[in-house]
Amino acid sequence: MPAITVRVNGLEVTKEVGARTLLSTFIREQLKLTGTHVGCDTSQCGACVVTLDGKTVKSCAVFAWEADGADIGTIEGLADGDNMHPMQEAFREHHGLQCGFCTPGMVMTAVSLVENNPDIDEDGIRHGLEGNICRCTGYQNIIDAVKTGAKAMRG
Amino acid sequence: MATYVARNGIGENQRRVEDFRFLTGHGHYIDDMKLENQAYGMVLRSPEAHADIKSIDATEALALDGVLLVVTGEDWKAAGYGTIPTKSGVRKFKDGSDLKEPPHHAIAIDRVRYVGQPVALVVAESLDACRDAMELIEVDYESLPAVSHQSEAIKDGAPQIWDDIPNNICLDFELGDEDAQKKAFEDADHVITLELINNRVTATPIEPRGALADYDAESGKFTLWNASQNIHANRDTIADTVLKIGKENLHHIAPDVGGGFGGKNGVYPEPILILHAAREIKRPVKWVNDRSESFLSDTHGRDQVSTVQLALDNDGTFRGLRTETVGNLGAFCGTVGPFTPTGGSSRTQGGPFRFDGIYYTAIAPFTNTCPLDPYRGAGRPEGSYQMDRIIDYAAAKLGMDPIELRRKNLIPPSDLPMKSPMGLDIDCGNFPEVFEKTIEISDRAGFEKRKEASEAKGLKRGFGVCMYLECTGGGPKEEAKVTFRDDGKVELSVGTASTGMGHETVFAQLLSGHLGIAMEDVVFRQSDTDATDIGGGHGGSRGLEVGGSAVTQTSRQIIEVGKKIAAHRFDVDAGEIEFEEGRFHVPGTNHTMTIRDAIDSQNDPDSLPDDLEPGCMNISSVFERGIISIPNGGHACEVEVDPETGTVKVDGYWVVDDFGTIVNKMLADGQVMGGIAQGLGQALMENIHYDESGQLVTGSLMDYALPRADDMPRMVIDYYEDAPTEKNLLGVKGAGEAGCVGAPPAIVNAVCDALKEYGVHHIDMPLTPEKVWQAIRDAKAAG
Amino acid sequence: MYDFGIKNPTSVDDVKTALGESDDGQFLAGGQTLIPVLKQRLAMPSDLISLARVDGLSGISAGGDSISVKAMTCHAEVAANADIKSAIPALAKLAGGIGDPHVRNRGTIGGSVANNDPAADYPAAVLGLGATVVTSEREIEADNFFTGMFDTALNEGELITEISFPIPEAAGYIKFPNPATRYALVAVMVAKFGNTVRVAVTGAGPCVFRVAEMEQALTASFSPDSIKDGMVPADDLNNDIHASREYRAHLIGVLARRAVAEANG
Structure with missing residues (x-):
C-alpha cells in the first residue's frame, strides 16, 4: 500500500492509501x-x-496515489472560521443553493472560474459550470451568485 | 447580531440559516455518517426483467474475507415479514371492486419482475468486499416473457406479471360527468383529438438514496437514519407492517437530505433489508446507492399515454373535455403509485377554464419495470400538459389564436368560489388577471422583432404559454412543537421534511416574526420520530401550507399563554394584554413584559396564575388544514429552433404565480425556477427508456441527460398576491411543484408555434433535436 | 473496481520495463475515461502504469509549419495555448469543448488518441488535420493510425509521446454534443492545406473517418455550398438511443457546411 503525502487546505498529511482508493474516497473517508x-x-x-x-x-x-505531492483544496478550506469566502457569501446572498449537495463542487468550480477569468460574463459562467449538475435551483441564482462573487473577489 | 423578523414573519426575504453549514462543507448527509463497528451493505439487483429464480448460491461469496452476511428471499420467507403496502388514496375499480395489490416484499421471493429488483443483500466489512462478493453469488434465473409498455401490458395475451391479475390491470378509474361531457361534445362545433405521451422520467436528486441501520440488542430497539422525505409514515409501515417490531421500537431520522422531489417519499426495500441485517449481525449497517442503481431502483414518474379530446365552438368557446389515460405503475404498487394516474391526474382536468362537461378515465396496469411513484407534481403536470397542449393543438387545427382561446375561456373571478367539474373547491384567484400579467411581462409586443432577428440567423422563433391550475396541500395534518430551553435557545420541531426547500429558515422566520424572538435562537428539528409525535413529511407542496400553519398556530397559542402570565404579573385581566413585537403590555399603562420575561417565568410557579403549570409555554399543536388549496399561474416562454439540426434553445421564460401570500419571495422564486428546470428537462431531454424486453436503456448519467447551466434560460418570476386563501392560517398556496407543472406545456407549445409554418403541430416529449428534425422532415414530406 | 498494482515510471525506457514486468499492464494517462471504466469493473488490468511522472511528455511547441503537442498535455492547456489559438484556432476550440472544465484539466491528448473512442473529439483533429502520431517506436501518419472502434495502429506497449499537427491554411470544427455526456454525437473537422482539403467525422461511425466526396467537392470550391446532403450514406453509421443513423448522416452534412463557414471566417 503506497504512502502519499499531500497538502490539504494548506496542511500536510501523510497516509497510506490503497491502489484503488479514489481521491474522493481518500478525502471523505481517510481525511474525514x-x-x-x-x-x-x-x-x-x-x-x-x-x-x-x-x-x-x-x-x-483521480486516484489518491496520483495526488502524491500535490496541493489539494476542498470546500472546508475556503472559509476562514466563521468568515465565508466571498463566493460562499454570494451563494448565500443569492439563494444559489437548496439541498446543498452539489454546492461544494459548484462553489469550488465557481472560485476557480473567477480566478482564471475575473471578468467572466454570464455565458462564460454557464459554460464554465457545464461539469456541475444542480437539480434544485434551475441555475439562475447560481449564475447570479458567481457574478456577485466575482465582483467581490476582484475587490 | 440577532435578527428579528417583523410582520409575523411574512414577506421577509430572510437569507437561509442552513446555508452556512452547506456552503462550508459541514452539511450532514447520510453518507457522511459512520458508526463504530459499522458494516456496509450492497444490493445485488436483478439483471432480468421477468424470471423465475431457480436457485441462489452464496457459498463462495460468504467464504470471501470480510463478508458477514448474505440475505435472500429464502431468509425473508423464513422470517415471515410482511409486504410493503400501497397507501394509494384511490382503492376501488369503477365497478366497486378492490384495487389489485400484489405482494411487494423488500426482496425478490422466487421470481423477479423488473431489472434492478433486489435479489440479495450482501453485508461486508468494506464496499470493495461487498462488490467482490456480489460477483460470486450465483443466481440461476429462468427467463419469462416481459412487457415494459403499459399499452402492451393490457392487451389480451400480454405476458402476465401476476398470475391472478388479468391483463395486468391494477386499477381503473373515472371522474367527472360523462353524460355532460358527451352532450357537450354533441352540441359543440368541433371535437379535436390529440394523443399525448407524458414521458417517463426520474427525480434524480443529486444525493443518491441511502440509509444507516443500527440495532440495540439489549433494548430491542432499532435506529434508522434514512435519506427519506417521509419519516413518520414510513416508520409505521416499516416497523408495524413489514418487520412487525412495533413502531415504538424504531427511531427513524432523516439527516440532511440532498434533494428528493418525490423520489425519496416512498417506502423502499433497502432500508428494510439493512434493518434486518443489523439485527442479524448485531452491528450497524450502511447502504448507499450508486447513481446507476438509482436509475434502476428509484421510483420513476409520469409515464402516461393519453387521448385528449376538446370540444369547442366556432367562436372558440370550450364546451367539453375528455381524457383517457393509461398510466404505467411498474411491477408493484408504489407507496402511492396507483393514485397518480387516477386521482392525482384527474383533479385538475380542465385547468382554470370553463366547461359544460369534463370526463376523465384511466387504466393503471403493471409492467416489468421499476415501480412508479410521485415525482414533483404527481398527476398535475400530466393534467396541465393535456389541457394546455390540446388548446394549442386545437388552435392550430382551427386557425385560432391560442392566447385568445385562453382569454375567452378562463373562469372569471365573479364565478368564484366554485366547485370545479372535477370537484375541486376553487375558493379564490383571478385567472384573467394572472394570465394578462403573464402576457404583459413576457413582452409579447416585442416578439415579432425578436422573431425577425432569429430568422436572420436562420432560426425559427416561437412563443408558448400555459395557464395552469394546481391543487396542493399533501398530508392534511402537521405538528409544530416549541420548547424553550434553559440555555435560551428555542427548539422548534415540525413534522415536515425539508430536502432543500428551506424550512429551517422559513419556519424560524415565522416563529421569530410571531414571537419576537431572534432567528438565531431558534434550533430547528425535523424528520425525527422522537422530535414530533406526528409528521406528514414532504409531498404535495405542503410545507408552508400545513407546516407553516402549524408553526403559526403554536405561536399564537404561546402568545395566549404569555398573555396570562403577563396578566398575572400586572394583576389585570388577560383580555387587557396586547402583544406586539415581542412585548406584552397593558395599553394606557407602562406595564410591559418581554416574551423573554414570560419564558423565564414559565418555570416559576409563583409567576404563574393558578390555571397554568410550569413549562406552560412549551407548546405543541397539530394544525389540520381544510380542503386543498388551488395555486394557479401563467408560464410564457420563447424558443429558438434550429430547423437544420432540430436543436431547441429556450430563450426567455416568464412566470406569474398565484401562491396566495408570499412569505419569503427568495425561497418561492427558488422553488419555481428549480421546478422549471425539471420541467424543461422533461420537455427537452429527459427520458427513462426501457426496451421491449424490459431492459433499462438509460441507466446512467451517460444516457439520461439532465439540464445544465447552459441549457437554462434566464427566468422572470412574478406573483399575483391579491388572493390569499382562507384554507390555512397563512393564506398560502403550495409553491413547490408549480414550476414543473407549467413548464412542459409552455415549452412544447412554443416549439410547435415556431414550427407551425411547416405544419408541425405536435411532437411528443422529450423534444430532442432528432425528434424535432424528424417532425419537420415528416411534415415537409407530407407537403 | 478490481485491485491492481501501481507503477510510476519516470522515463520512456522505464515505461517499457514497467510494462514488461506486468502480466497485463495498462497505461494511465489522465484517467478521465479509464477510471470510470475501472469503477464499473469493465476492465481488469494487473497493473496501472502511470505516465504522469514520465519526463518530457508534457508541453506544446510551435515550429514553422507545425505545432507539436506532447502526449500528457491536458486539454485545458491546448485550449489556452496562444500558439495554437493563433495558428490552429479550430484545434484550440476542439480541446476547449471536450467534456467539461474538470475533464479538460486532467484528460490528455495522448490518452484520448490512444483510446480512440468513437465519440471522442481528438481523433477528428488528428485525422482532419493530418497529424503525425509520434510514439516510443516510430511516427505514424494519421491516415494509418485509427484502425477501428477503440482500435489503433499502436503495438502492444507502444507509447504515444507527441502529436504533431501541420498548420492548415484554414480549419473549422463543429461539434453536436450528446447532451448527457458532452461527447460528440457527431462532429466534423474540416481543414484546408493549399489545394488539399481534409474532412474528418467523429461520433457518427464506429471509428473516426474521412469523407472523400466532401474533400473533392471542397477542393474544387472551399465553400459551404459544396457540401451536399447524402455525401455520407447512413448505412454504416451508428444507430443507438442517442441518434439514428439517418440523423447522424444528416448532421454530418450540416456540421460540415458550418465547419467550412467557420474555416472561412
Missing part, C-alpha cells in the same frame, strides 16, 4: 472531510470537485 460529495458513478455530476494543484478536478476520477 465529508464536504466533498459523490453524486454519481460515471463522473458526470461534479459534486466531488476539488482543486488539485490549483486546478479543478473531479475527485472521483
